[in-house]
Amino acid sequence: MLSGRAAYIADLPFQDVLYVAILRSPYAHAKITGIDVTAAAGHAGVVKVWTGADVLPKCAGLMARMDLPGFVPTIQPILAHDIVRFVGEAVAVVVANSQAVAEDALELIDVDYDELPVVASIESAMAAEALANEAVPANLVYQGHRCQDDVDGDFASAAYVASGRFINNRVSASPLEPRGCVARYEWTNGQLTVWSATQMPSFLKTMLAIHLAFPEQRIEVITPQVGGGFGQKAHVHPEEALVCLLAIELGRPVRWIEDRRENLLSATHAKHQINDMAIAVDGNGRFLAMRNRSSTDGGAYNCLPWTHLVESHVGASTLTGPYRIAHFNDESLSLVTNKCPIGAYRGVGWSAGHIAREILIDRAARRLGLSPFEIRRRNLVDQNDYPFTTPTGLVIREGTFVQTLDRLEQMVSYPSFRERQASALASGKLLGLGLCIFNEVSGVGTRALSFLHIPVTTHDTATVRVEPTGKITVTTPLVAAGQGHLTTFAQVAADAFGVPLDDVTILAGTTRNTHGFGTVASRGAVFGAGTIGRAAEAVKVKIRRLAAHLLQTGVDQVTLSEGRVHLIGHPDKGMPLADLAGAAYFADATHPPDFDPALEATAAFDPADVVLANGGHAAIVEIDIETCMVRVEEMFAVEDCGRMINPMIVEGQIRGGVAQAIGMTLLEELVHDGEGQLVTTTLMDYLLPTSIDVPDIKIAHLETPSDLVPGGVKGMGESAMISAPAAILGAVNDALALVDASLEDFPASPQRIFDALERAAAKNAIPV
Amino acid sequence: MDEDIGQSVVQLTINGESAAFTVPIRTSLSDALRDKVGLTGLKQGCEIGVCGSCTILVDDKPVRSCLMLAVQASGCRIETIEGLAGNGKLHPLQASFQRHHGLQCGFCTSGMVLTALALLRETPEPTREQAREAISGNLCRCTGYETIIDAIVDPDVMSDPEFANG
Ligand code: FES
Ligand code: FES
Numbered sequence: 001m002l003s004g005r006a007a008y009i010a011d012l013p014f015q016d017v018l019y020v021a022i023l024r025s026p027y028a029h030a031k032i033t034g035i036d037v038t039a040a041a042g043h044a045g046v047v048k049v050w051t052g053a054d055v056l057p058k059c060a061g062l063m064a065r066m067d068l069p070g071f072v073p074t075i076q077p078i079l080a081h082d083i084v085r086f087v088g089e090a091v092a093v094v095v096a097n098s099q100a101v102a103e104d105a106l107e108l109i110d111v112d113y114d115e116l117p118v119v120a121s122i123e124s125a126m127a128a129e130a131l132a133n134e135a136v137p138a139n140l141v142y143q144g145h146r147c148q149d150d151v152d153g154d155f156a157s158a159a160y161v162a163s164g165r166f167i168n169n170r171v172s173a174s175p176l177e178p179r180g181c182v183a184r185y186e187w188t189n190g191q192l193t194v195w196s197a198t199q200m201p202s203f204l205k206t207m208l209a210i211h212l213a214f215p216e217q218r219i220e221v222i223t224p225q226v227g228g229g230f231g232q233k234a235h236v237h238p239e240e241a242l243v244c245l246l247a248i249e250l251g252r253p254v255r256w257i258e259d260r261r262e263n264l265l266s267a268t269h270a271k272h273q274i275n276d277m278a279i280a281v282d283g284n285g286r287f288l289a290m291r292n293r294s295s296t297d298g299g300a301y302n303c304l305p306w307t308h309l310v311e312s313h314v315g316a317s318t319l320t321g322p323y324r325i326a327h328f329n330d331e332s333l334s335l336v337t338n339k340c341p342i343g344a345y346r347g348v349g350w351s352a353g354h355i356a357r358e359i360l361i362d363r364a365a366r367r368l369g370l371s372p373f374e375i376r377r378r379n380l381v382d383q384n385d386y387p388f389t390t391p392t393g394l395v396i397r398e399g400t401f402v403q404t405l406d407r408l409e410q411m412v413s414y415p416s417f418r419e420r421q422a423s424a425l426a427s428g429k430l431l432g433l434g435l436c437i438f439n440e441v442s443g444v445g446t447r448a449l450s451f452l453h454i455p456v457t458t459h460d461t462a463t464v465r466v467e468p469t470g471k472i473t474v475t476t477p478l479v480a481a482g483q484g485h486l487t488t489f490a491q492v493a494a495d496a497f498g499v500p501l502d503d504v505t506i507l508a509g510t511t512r513n514t515h516g517f518g519t520v521a522s523r524g525a526v527f528g529a530g531t532i533g534r535a536a537e538a539v540k541v542k543i544r545r546l547a548a549h550l551l552q553t554g555v556d557q558v559t560l561s562e563g564r565v566h567l568i569g570h571p572d573k574g575m576p577l578a579d580l581a582g583a584a585y586f587a588d589a590t591h592p593p594d595f596d597p598a599l600e601a602t603a604a605f606d607p608a609d610v611v612l613a614n615g616g617h618a619a620i621v622e623i624d625i626e627t628c629m630v631r632v633e634e635m636f637a638v639e640d641c642g643r644m645i646n647p648m649i650v651e652g653q654i655r656g657g658v659a660q661a662i663g664m665t666l667l668e669e670l671v672h673d674g675e676g677q678l679v680t681t682t683l684m685d686y687l688l689p690t691s692i693d694v695p696d697i698k699i700a701h702l703e704t705p706s707d708l709v710p711g712g713v714k715g716m717g718e719s720a721m722i723s724a725p726a727a728i729l730g731a732v733n734d735a736l737a738l739v740d741a742s743l744e745d746f747p748a749s750p751q752r753i754f755d756a757l758e759r760a761a762a763k764n765a766i767p768v
Numbered sequence: 769m770d771e772d773i774g775q776s777v778v779q780l781t782i783n784g785e786s787a788a789f790t791v792p793i794r795t796s797l798s799d800a801l802r803d804k805v806g807l808t809g810l811k812q813g814c815e816i817g818v819c820g821s822c823t824i825l826v827d828d829k830p831v832r833s834c835l836m837l838a839v840q841a842s843g844c845r846i847e848t849i850e851g852l853a854g855n856g857k858l859h860p861l862q863a864s865f866q867r868h869h870g871l872q873c874g875f876c877t878s879g880m881v882l883t884a885l886a887l888l889r890e891t892p893e894p895t896r897e898q899a900r901e902a903i904s905g906n907l908c909r910c911t912g913y914e915t916i917i918d919a920i921v922d923p924d925v926m927s928d929p930e931f932a933n934g
Contacts, residue, residue, distance in 0.1 A: 002862040002871065004809020004849030006880045011808035100792070176813045176821060176875040176909045227811070228909050260814040442891030648869045655912030656872060683818040683907070691900045691913040 006225040009197045010257045011179035017182070017185070018047055020243065020256040021102035023092040023109050024265060025084035025255050028120065028676025030113035030134065030337035032082060032091070039108035040094055045101035048250060049109070051092045052081025058245050059211055062238055064302035066309055066454065074135055076301035076341070078238045078245070078249040084113070085133055085300035086339050087678050089267030090238060094231040095254060118338045120676040122274055122297045125335035132336040133300050141298060141308045141334040144453070145539055146316045146392045149327040154280045154289035159490075160367050162360035163278035167745045168352035170272035170297065170670040174688060177227020178263040181240045182255045184248035194221045195243060199234040202477050205511045206234045207304065208244055210636060220510045227682050230660070231344035232267050259736045261681045268343025269670055270298040273312050273352040281326075282362045285375045289327035292319055294353060296334045297522045299341035306344050308334035309454060315349030317452045319357065320390050322401040322439050322614065323379045328391035338676040346657060347721025350438075351664070355746070358436045358726040359733050365448025366737060372730075373409045380405060380437065394441075394451060396612065400702045402435055404616040404638045407700050408435055411636045412618050421738075430623040430738050432634070434730025438613040438723040442526060442641070442715030446606050459606035461514045462531035464493060465598040469564070470578030472497055474535075475507045477514040478528055488645045492711060496536035498561035499577060514602070519537040525645065526715045530605030538601035546584055547574065549592035574768055611706055613714040615639040617658070617727040623735045628757070630666050630732055632695055635724070638703035643718035647701065650716060657720020662723070663689040665728040665747050718755035774808045776839045782807070783851030791838045797831075798822040800838035801848065809849035811877045813907065820906030823879035824848050830886045849878035852885075860928035861885055861919070870919035872910035878904050892926045 029526050037049040055078045065073030080089050092109050103213040117130035125132060132139055154463060181196040192214060198204050201221040201763075209216035211449045226233065234354045239256055246254040246697055258267070274295045280288040294315060298308035314334035320328055346402035365375040388396045393615040414435060421431040446457045463475040474493050490504040507513070540560065548555040566574025583590040584597045592596060618636040623629070633742040635653045667687040671679040680686040706711025731747045741760035747750060779788045782805065789804040801807045802825070810833055813819035817835040824833045825847035843923075852859040856901040861881055863934065871877040880903060887894055894902070899920040900913070908916065925931060 001855040001866055002858055002874070002877060002881070007808070008811070008875065009800075010812070013806075100794075100813055123928055164839075174909060176819060176873070176907060177811065178813070226873065227813075230909070260816070260819075267784040652869050652911060652915065655914050656910045657912075659912035660909070682816055683814045684816070688819075688907050688909065690904045690907065691917070692904045694913050696896075696914045697912065697916075 008225045008227050009182065009195060012182060012195060012224060014182060014184070014253040014255065017253040017255050018095045018097065018100040018250060019102045020246065020254060021094050021099065021106050022090050022239065022256070022262070023106050023397045024262070025080065025087055025089045025091050027084055027113050027115055029086050029116040030500055031116060032080065032083050032084060032111060033114050034112040034729040035092060036110040037092060040105040042104040043101065043108055045097040046094055046105045046287050048095040049096065049105070050079065050094065050217055050244065050246070052077055053078040055079045055082055056098065057241070057243055062211060062236060062241065062304045064304040066307050068142065068144070068453065072136050072140070073412065074133060074141070074659070076238055076746055083116070085625045087676055088262070089300070090266070090341055093242060095250065100514070101550045114496055118676045119336070120338060120672055120674055122275065122295050122335055122337070123213050125297070125337050125427070126295070126465055127186045128210055132338045136336045139336045141302060141332050141336055142313065143331070144313055146330050147328040147415070149289070149391065150331050151291055151329045154327055155278070155291070158280035158288055159283040160364055161278055162279045162281065164356065164360060164744045165277045166273050166277065166352065166356040166359070168296065168355065169664070169668070170269050171345070171668045171744050172264055172267065172670055172686065173230040173232035174219050174263070175228030175230055175232060178258045179233065179237060179239070179267055180257040180261055181243045182253055182365050183244040184253040185247045185251060185550065187251055190215070191219050192219045192244060192248065194219065194240070195224055196221060196240055197226045197233055198223060199226070199229040201511050202515050203234055203305065204240060208241065208297070208575065208648045209743035211241055212244060223509045229348055231270070231348065234344050235306070236270055237267070239620050249508055252613070260683060263676055264670065264681050264686055268341055269299060269304050269340050270342060270345030271311070271351055271664065272342060272583060273349070275356040277356040277360060279357070279360045279364065281368070285364065285368050285370045285378050287323055287379050290320055290325050291330070292316070292353065294330070294332045296342060297325045297337050297339065298334045299339040300336055301341045303341045303343040308342060310344050310670065311349040311352070312344055313349065314452050315353040317392050318350060318393065318394065318439065318441060319353045321354070321357065322381050322396065322399060322437055324381055324385065325391065339672060346660060347718045350718070351723045351725050354436055354438060354722055354726040355729050358434065362434065362734060363658045371432065373405060373414060376405055376437060377402065380716055394610065396439065398704050399439055399612060399614040399641045400704055401614060403702055404640065405437055407474065407638045408616050408618045408636055411698055412620065417620065427561040428432065428446045428625055430625060430735035432621050432623070432731040432733065432735025433618065434732070434734055435616060435618040436723040436726035436730065437616040438719065440722055441611050442611050442613045442718070447609050451610050458526040459604045460531050461602050461604045462535050463600065463602040464532060466497070466534035466539055466543070466577070466581050468579045470499070470503070470576065472499060472504045473507065474504060474532055475513040476528060476531065477511065478508060488525055489532055490647060491645050492529045492532045493690055495711070496533060496540065496725070497577065499563050525713050526607065526611055527605055529711045529713040530607065530709050531603055531643070532659045533602045534603035538603055539599055542596065542599060543580060545592060546578055546595065550583070550590060571650070585683070607708045609708055611708050611714050613641045613716050613719065615719055615723065617720065617724040619731040619733060621728065621731040623732065623753060625757070628753040630748050630753065632693070632728060633660055635695055635697045637697060637720065637724070639716055639719060640704050642706040642714035643687045643703060643712035644701065645713060651699050653717050654720050658697055658724045659689050659694045660721055660730060661724035665725045665746060668748050669749070773842045776898040778838050778842050780841050780843060781845045783847060793837070793839055795838045796834050797836040797838045797841050798833035799888065801833060807848050807850050811875050811878065813875065818907070820883065821876050821879045823882050823906060824880050825886055828886065828889065830883045847882065849881060852881065860925045860931050861888065864919040864922045864925045865916070868919040870876055870911065876906060877907040880908065880916055887920065888926060894921055895925070
């Protein structure tokens with residue numbers, strides 16, 4: 001990677017390759033009344049032009065559904081036919097001998113549109129005067145509840161009710177590398193090879209087989225180096241199916257590399273929720289009950305596989321977090337709008353609800369004169385409560401919530417912060433402190449998905465082979481999009497066999513050998529450790545058996561360490577692993593009776609229960625009253641993700657996630673106008689955080705090993721985007737509270753801060 | 769392809785060797801280096817000069833190669849990431865990125881490293897703030913920047929005799 005030699009999708013060389021450019025809809029909702037592609041098709045260098053009518057007989061579109069009562073599935077066409085439903089939806093495709101020619105020819109395509117009424121907001125989706133997608137009655141994909149406790153009594157008796165309407169912004173995961181896909185069809189053997197910058201290669205393979213009615217055993221999906229995914233590349237995109245269809249049709253490699261504008265327009269959006277939340281608190285600051293109604297602006301179609309449910313619906317599952325909140329009453333709505341589909345982005349549906357909850361907790365603390373640490377301490381689940389079952393049915397058996405809180409309190413040195421805050425105020429600066437304590441449903445497998453009410457079964461496999469010279473080859477379906485997984489996986493195998501890291505090679509990046517759901521939802525470390533650990537164990541059983549036979553001892557007396565197989569406690573009584581492997585492969589006479597010498601095993605893994613990681617974040621921000629700019633002055637993170645295979649990688653995930661949290665809360669916003677036009681289509685309008693925006697981050701670790709995963713690993717890839725946004729916006733509100741202002745509409749841009757200050761000034765100016 | 773569009777010959781020095789290629793006049797330097805010269809180490813994250821992932825050195829200065837036409841580079845001295853690592857060894861600055869975990873997906877890395885290299889040649893002992901400022905035009909979506917800054921200010925980079933060979 002460092003030498004510039006790692007090949008990303010756009011770097012791969014292909015003989016005879018054709019280039020793709022996609023015409024995208026300029027309207028949010030319109031009827032296509034005519035398309036004329038004659039001029040484009042006749043343009044020199046153009047090989048093929050397709051519209052929706054050409055593709056429809058080959059593929060009806062991507063069908064995304066969830067087996068829940070009342071869920072309304074949608075079909076996203078590969079190319080729109082008849083109707084476009086969001087700005088940026090693919091309408092036609094040009095295939096040409098060069099990218100420039102393909103793009104030039106796009107301009108020659110003539111499309112006539114008849115505009116239809118646009119559903120551009122959650123409010124208009126709910127009003128349902130117009131439908132965003134006629135397949136979805138009342139614009140409602142799904143309406144559900146996790147809990148319907150009676151909370152009226154709690155709210156009536158509460159000493160204080162903290163409540164608000166929190167409008168979370170629509171954002172884009174924006175990996176620095178946009179999406180891309182190349183497909184090649186070899187008619188001589190019927191093989192379809194697909195290179196895609198995807199986080200879910202095995203799933204993509206299966207979905208291509210189903211949606212294109214293509215024999216799955218003849219599809220191979222190869223993942224090159226991926227330039228970041230963060231969930232956005234954990235979908236099956238219509239463009240991937242399109243490129244495959246074109247490759248099959250044309251018999252030449254076909255290449256689609258999107259540009260940034262295309263990415264912002266048409267790669268899944270995220271986080272767009274409104275949460276109407278209230279928490280009832282008694283006079284001692286104890287939480288009695290929580291009420292929430294969460295609505296997702298889901299876009300025109302369900303994404304595959306997560307659907308609209310990836311936001312509010314999933315978010316509701318952990319809304320009460322690690323707090324003892326006895327009664328919970330919630331509702332989540334997923335609404336279609338004329339926008340790009342909502343999809344997975346680090347922290348998924350959890351980010352928005354955590355923001356609302358922690359801001360309300362701080363509000364209650366201020367009202368009751370408690371410190372933000374004290375009010376949380378009074379409500380956190382602690383060791384004595386285990387096992388603790390949350391209102392949504394999550395059983396918390398472990399977790400270091402109170403320790404996390406204590407550690408954060410020390411790290412921010414709370415009393416001196418309040419002094420600093422007071423003296424800053426005297427000199428016209430608003431400082432604020434915010435925090436969030438969370439647990440993360442990590443390493444998401446079948447049990448976790450079922451807890452999230454996402455009825456999907458997943459498992460992964462890995463193959464481990466001890467080579468004749470004692471070296472280890474591991475094959476995994478997981479993709480490395482920068483999380484450092486390959487090193488982590490090699491470490492798992494090296495530890496299992498007691499050999500140096502250098503003796504292990506990880507083969508990844510193709511669906512040819514193993515199966516898996518994907519590198520999403522903090523699965524990588526957990527499933528890597530789980531599958532590799534289990535496969536290694538199966539091979540080690542044979543190694544121990546052979547060694548015991550040779551050492552004339554029992555199998556339980558044999559262990560592997562320092563590159564040797566030996567009697568426990570006696571490294572000298574044994575042999576190098578290489579010699580033992582050599583014996584297995586080449587020396588039949590050494591084998592015990594009925595010995596199967598294959599030093600290779602494939603094993604599947606799916607955690608037996610929800611793997612819960614936990615932690616917390618604190619933020620200190622400064623608001624400049626003149627410019628209304630918010631600056632994150634300090635960030636603190638405490639993380640308990642079980643045993644850390646490699647702390648540097650864990651910290652890298654935290655720092656990267658916190659930077660994204662800063663972006664999401666202060667800078668990034670996909671802005672649509674009333675007609676559903678996306679206004680922010682470049683990185684000059686859609687502002688990603690730079691090195692100036694992100695401070696150095698202070699990190700502390702707690703380690704509570706998981707007993708559900710070999711090696712005690714827990715996932716933590718989402719954590720910073722679950723909790724750091726809440727800490728930052730909590731800090732913004734803490735600062736604003738100094739002047740009796742508050743903010744519930746995000747991101748905390750200078751304009752919104754200005755408006756919040758104005759509102760407070762106006763309120764205070766009213767004579768009583 | 770592109771036969772009907774005006775072509776131009778560009779002569780320049782790339783990583784110490786003279787080179788020449790013919791491209792349509794409208795071709796950006798980044799496209800030309802990637803497609804004509806095969807130097808795919810520079811990445812394209814935005815193609816409008818915002819992300820910095822296409823940064824290369826032109827006459828020692830960090831330049832966004834997506835904003836420059838290939839023809840404008842005629843006669844210039846260009847350095848790309850491919851010129852740094854040699855003989856199976858990483859350049860000390862690259863080794864420092866590796867030591868400090870200054871990259872995750874790696875997509876921003878070549879632009880970051882070249883930007884940092886230009887800084888270190890001018891300012892051999894940068895402060896953290898100088899390093900932070902220098903890379904402020906290079907977006908990274910993965911690392912949060914801190915470990916990139918760690919890698920740049922590590923004094924072992926400059927004290928390595930191999931530094932000047934980059
Ligand atoms: S690709 Fe040149 S600055 Fe982004
Ligand atoms: S390492 Fe991925 S963008 Fe910087």
